Amino acid sequence: MAIENPSFESPTRSPKPFVLDIFEIRSGKFPQLHTQSECRCPGSHPRVHPLVQRYCIPNSADDTTNDRVLRLSPEAHPLNYINDNDIGTSWISSVFYTIEQLNHGVTITIDLENGQYQVFYIILQFFSPQPEAIQIQRKKQHDLDWEDWQYFSRDCSVFGMENNGLLEYPDSVNCLQLPSITPYSRGNITFSVLTPEPNRRPGYNDFYNTPSLQEFVKVSEIKIHLLGQYHTTAPSVDFRHRYYGIDEITVSGR
Numbered sequence: 001m002a003i004e005n006p007s008f009e010s011p012t013r014s015p016k017p018f019v020l021d022i023f024e025i026r027s028g029k030f031p032q033l034h035t036q037s038e039c040r041c042p043g044s045h046p047r048v049h050p051l052v053q054r055y056c057i058p059n060s061a062d063d064t065t066n067d068r069v070l071r072l073s074p075e076a077h078p079l080n081y082i083n084d085n086d087i088g089t090s091w092i093s094s095v096f097y098t099i100e101q102l103n104h105g106v107t108i109t110i111d112l113e114n115g116q117y118q119v120f121y122i123i124l125q126f127f128s129p130q131p132e133a134i135q136i137q138r139k140k141q142h143d144l145d146w147e148d149w150q151y152f153s154r155d156c157s158v159f160g161m162e163n164n165g166l167l168e169y170p171d172s173v174n175c176l177q178l179p180s181i182t183p184y185s186r187g188n189i190t191f192s193v194l195t196p197e198p199n200r201r202p203g204y205n206d207f208y209n210t211p212s213l214q215e216f217v218k219v220s221e222i223k224i225h226l227l228g229q230y231h232t233t234a235p236s237v238d239f240r241h242r243y244y245g246i247d248e249i250t251v252s253g254r
C-alpha cells in the first residue's frame, strides 16, 4: 500500500485557522506505521517490504522505493535459529563479561504449543563450548508448576546430587555426569527418557504398562537452564569467548 504524506499549509502562511490544519491531519488517511519487533528490520527501516520480503524499507516509503536494506543481517544469530531445523544456523547469546554471569547462565523456554505431547528425547547441539551444567524442567500443562526432569553436570554436587545416581522409580530424576573433556565446539548432549544407559530407568522397556512413566513424558513446556562453560572460565581467556551458541535444539515426541 502506498503511503501518502498528508499535505497541509503552514499555519504561518495560511489564512486558515490552525485548528483547521489539525482537523485535516486527523481526518486524513493515516499511514500504517510499523515498529521493529519480530520482523527483524532495523529501526531506520522498520517495515518489511510488501513485495520483496527479504528487504526492509522506511515507514513512509513507497513500495517501489530503492531505499531498502536486507531484512536480516547474514551475521545475525537470532533465537529462532535454535529450532529452525537447520544445523547450519546458530543462535548465539550475548557475551558474559564475568565468570559470575556465566555461572548464572541463561534459561531457554520452549513452548510446545497446541497442548500436551509425549516427549522422549531432547538433543542439544552446541556451536559454542558446552555449559558445565544443565537443568531441564518441564510443565505437564501450562497451568501447572515446573517439575525437574533431568540434570547434567561435570560435577553433580553443584546441584546437591550424586553423579549418575540410580533411578529408583520410573519417574525418578537424577544427574548425569558430563565428561571432563568436551570438544571446544559442535558438541552435543542428549536427554533420552527411555533409556537403559547409563542408569536403567524402571519401566523403560514396558512403557505401556508403566503409568507413572507415561505421566513422566507428558510435556507442554520445557525449560533448559545452561550454567557455566567448558574451556572459557580460565582467567587467561578473553571474556569475548564467553557466550553460548546452539545450532539446534531438537525435541522429539508425539
Ligand SMILES: [Ca+2]
Residues within 6 Å of the ligand: 081, 082, 083, 084, 085, 086, 087, 088, 089, 090, 091, 246, 247, 248
Ligand atoms: Ca539452527
